[in-house]
Amino acid sequence: MLQLPDSPPRMKTLVSVDESYKLCRQLIAKYSATFYLSTLLLSKEKRPAVWAIYAWCRRTDELVDGPASALTTPETLDQWEQQLESIFAGHPVENYDVALVDTVQRFPMDIQPFRDMIAGQRMDLYRSRYETFEELYLYCYRVAGTVGLMSTAIMGLDNTSTTAPWNREQPSYIPTQEEIALGIAKQLTNILRDVGEDARRGRIYLPLEDLARFNYTEQDLLKGVIDDRWRSLMRFQIARAEQFYRKAERGIAYLSPDARLPVWAALMHYSGILNVIERNDYDVFNQRAYVPQWRKLSTLPVAWMRSQVL
Ligand SMILES: CC(C)=CCC/C(C)=C/CC/C(C)=C/CC/C(C)=C/[C@@H]1[C@@H](COP(=O)(O)OP(=O)(O)O)[C@]1(C)CC/C=C(\C)CC/C=C(\C)CCC=C(C)C
Numbered sequence: 001m002l003q004l005p006d007s008p009p010r011m012k013t014l015v016s017v018d019e020s021y022k023l024c025r026q027l028i029a030k031y032s033a034t035f036y037l038s039t040l041l042l043s044k045e046k047r048p049a050v051w052a053i054y055a056w057c058r059r060t061d062e063l064v065d066g067p068a069s070a071l072t073t074p075e076t077l078d079q080w081e082q083q084l085e086s087i088f089a090g091h092p093v094e095n096y097d098v099a100l101v102d103t104v105q106r107f108p109m110d111i112q113p114f115r116d117m118i119a120g121q122r123m124d125l126y127r128s129r130y131e132t133f134e135e136l137y138l139y140c141y142r143v144a145g146t147v148g149l150m151s152t153a154i155m156g157l158d159n160t161s162t163t164a165p166w167n168r169e170q171p172s173y174i175p176t177q178e179e180i181a182l183g184i185a186k187q188l189t190n191i192l193r194d195v196g197e198d199a200r201r202g203r204i205y206l207p208l209e210d211l212a213r214f215n216y217t218e219q220d221l222l223k224g225v226i227d228d229r230w231r232s233l234m235r236f237q238i239a240r241a242e243q244f245y246r247k248a249e250r251g252i253a254y255l256s257p258d259a260r261l262p263v264w265a266a267l268m269h270y271s272g273i274l275n276v277i278e279r280n281d282y283d284v285f286n287q288r289a290y291v292p293q294w295r296k297l298s299t300l301p302v303a304w305m306r307s308q309v310l
Pocket residue numbers: 035038039050053054057058061065143144145147148149151152175178179180182183186187190191248249251252254255262263266
């Protein structure tokens with residue numbers, strides 16, 4: 001029998017590299033004005049690369065959190081992971097990928113944090129409770145800590161820093177834990193800010209062991225009970241998130257000088273959300289903790305000073 005050759009794969013025409021970066025820029029500006037403003041403080045060559053990373057992270061999160069998330073299955077994420085492998089092999093599949101292909105070629109980086117983020121989104125498909133902080137930490141590392149590893153590959157570490165102890169004492173030290181810490185702190189902050197919203201979707205991210213420690217039940221949380229048990233539980237969670245902010249602060253000294261201001265600015269904004277939660281007397285059920293634009297801008301001079309001396 002005559003064997004017909006396989007039909008050639010249908011090649012989609014994709015946009016140019018510049019057009020693709022423009023799409024990434026539009027995406028970050030639309031979804032997160034604050035991230036966008038922080039990236040404007042970066043050098044012109046690093047900025048678009050961070051937009052490309054942002055676009056990939058946001059699109060990954062949208063798969064499990066966005067309007068079409070009901071259609072997402074484990075197979076969707078398998079396919080997304082294959083698309084990632086293809087990007088790292090230099091073959092973009094969609095318009096947004098063109099910029100990421102360019103970014104990973106200009107700023108060589110490890111694919112593993114990207115795979116880990118997909119594994120984190122996978123957890124959201126089958127998990128709605130976390131028994132221990134160790135389990136929650138793994139989730140936070142995957143969906144947020146990984147962003148630090150991806151971003152540092154672009155921002156760069158500083159080999160001449162006089163403030164980073166590793167240069168003096170351990171010249172080959174790679175500050176991985178510090179790179180991860182800001183994402184962990186930010187995710188823990190998001191979790192505290194979104195307790196009410198998540199509960200309405202049947203999700204509890206706060207470790208159940210912590211609820212038990214303060215004698216506060218799942219039912220209390222689902223009903224939005226605010227009492228002294230809840231306030232103590234929240235103070236405990238805030239103190240934990242703050243430890244990760246402190247670790248990240250120490251890490252900023254390891255970054256290349258031009259990246260320190262945007263990261264300080266971002267850090268001060270995220271940790272400011274914790275202050276708003278405190279000011280709202282820990283009511284995260286009926287009001288969303290929000291840092292107004294004027295307050296974000298007013299912290300910039302302090303962020304600048306810190307970026308010069310620490
Ligand atoms: C050494 C040192 C201190 C290095 C710092 C490295 C660095 C720049 C770290 C950045 C850490 C960071 C900002 C992480 C983002 C964490 C985050 C927001 C995760 C979100 C996950 C899911 O949560 P949830 O669904 O609850 O959130 P939403 O309500 O849907 O928003 C994410 C949504 C995962 C996807 C992450 C992003 C879309 C953000 C990616 C951001 C960047 C690439 C920009 C980072 C750059 C700057 C200047 C901060």
